[in-house]
Amino acid sequence: MSTLACTALALPAGVAVAETAGVVSAVDIDSRRQLVTVFSPAMDKPIPVQVIRAADTEHPRPTMYLLNGSQGGPNESGWDAQTDAVSFLRDKDVNVVTPVGGASSYYTDWVRDDAALGRNKWQTFLNEELPSVIEGYLRADGNRTVVGVSMSGTSVLNLAIAKPGFWNSVASYSGCAQTSDPIGQEFVRITVENWGGGQSIENMWGPRNGPLWRANDPLVNAEGLRGTEVYLSTGTGIPGAPHDTPADKRVQEGRIPLPVQIAFGGPIEAAVHFCTVNLANRLRELNIPVTLDERPVGTHSWGYWEDDLRSSWPFLARSVGSRTN
Template identity: 55%
Template structure:
């Protein structure tokens, strides 16, 4: 009981502090999860936590209403083992399906088990399929309204900090489509995320090859229209959202990036632990994943070269094998932990 009260006091203190300093978070009533204060939390921009679903002592789902998208989205949180003091936040993004499909960190890896003893809040957003988690210029007939960079960078953090009593220290990681997104989020708001980890992400978007990879994700797989995202292919927004062109703004951020080379490896066998498709479909799926990962490898090496030119340190992992699949991302997340931890635990 004392443990619960200590955690709750921390969360209440953080909430009051946010309301006084930022002038944007309203009072909230406590719910029955250690250190969580969430009912009716509201920010100055009009976003708010609509509801809290306590799943167990460590897992909570926040239903967060985005003012920018005028829609409520689930946000799953793994709470720290010890909530007796404010803890940092790792935002962990899923891939192209946005976590609304079966391709999620929780379902396909042991990532949450690995992170469970790290004394951090792990925040997973459920939504934004095929959106590149960016701010689209207009509503799309298929993919709807997408203002995900605003949601992740501006709307969500003050609500998370107020509800969870976190300490305002953040890192972000994402795979595949979200790899592009986490780089761009760090670029858009330098210093907000102290560490960034990219697993098989596209690091460039504005050259013809990068544009083809982005358009394949949004249009072929998602059914959307990239003209509603960043305009026509010659629109300056493509360059504005190109991590390589804007890499200077990553200076001071702890950076990790990993990729395979497209050659099938240990996690590409039919019927394997991390295969999502029926075994008879594995050869075709692996072939497609190999092509994707080869492109990712090329893009990642270009980011590596660009950061070297700028004198920005970063950690790059190039695996000898591996296609675009979950087993490798599970390994990569664990490899990235020292980089993520450097930002989450170290003084700025």
């Protein structure tokens, strides 16, 4: 969805009203893909949303919400530019919805506007505003799954915990489930302040010793995942083939220098592995079913997440009743 050779679609007058969530515009990318702009009252702004319509639209179909990582998706930083997700999902019996934006926001509701990152009320948008609008627009069937990677791997767990029964399933690829302990808070700080240029993580969930940090910690609130099908994946941080070698297509195309991927992605994934295994163990203690894909190697990088999408597809398809393999 990076290249927009598009045709604008005319929408009826009054489709979007400033005080209510609604479709503002829709632009064709090709016969199956659109860039749909949805107004968010909570954030008081329009949000671009990439859409792939289900392969078969004769009847209502389920919806997959595929969230981008810490950069939010624009400028070649998301699923469409970094993976083969578009081609892989084109023949699937689901609608695919990917919001663009929310860099370093953790796709959560911030307690204060941030001087650098603005107003972030993403949990409200993703749990309350977007689904009814976009699923109505796509004639969806009400079955839905939400998939996140890295930063949004944490977010999708919190989305499911915040609204039990709303999501059929959740998949977290390399997401750190611990946010309220010192290690987890430092991971959040690096994502928000160092990488994202945010003013302060306290604009997100308040003081570090405040209640909102625990309220947004999936490990602490793992009981809230009961009734939602859970898929977790993680590497160990140990570089491995094929993605941590010169053979990886992203390395060959110059999208990321291999030494950088290994030097930064290795330690990050090692930390993520710790968080992910802790969450899986906690869910098992609570007798909540969980599927864990624990790879013996792998850094924090897109090649592995491309593999994760393919590996988890049978789980996701079954959870929403999709008929496609």
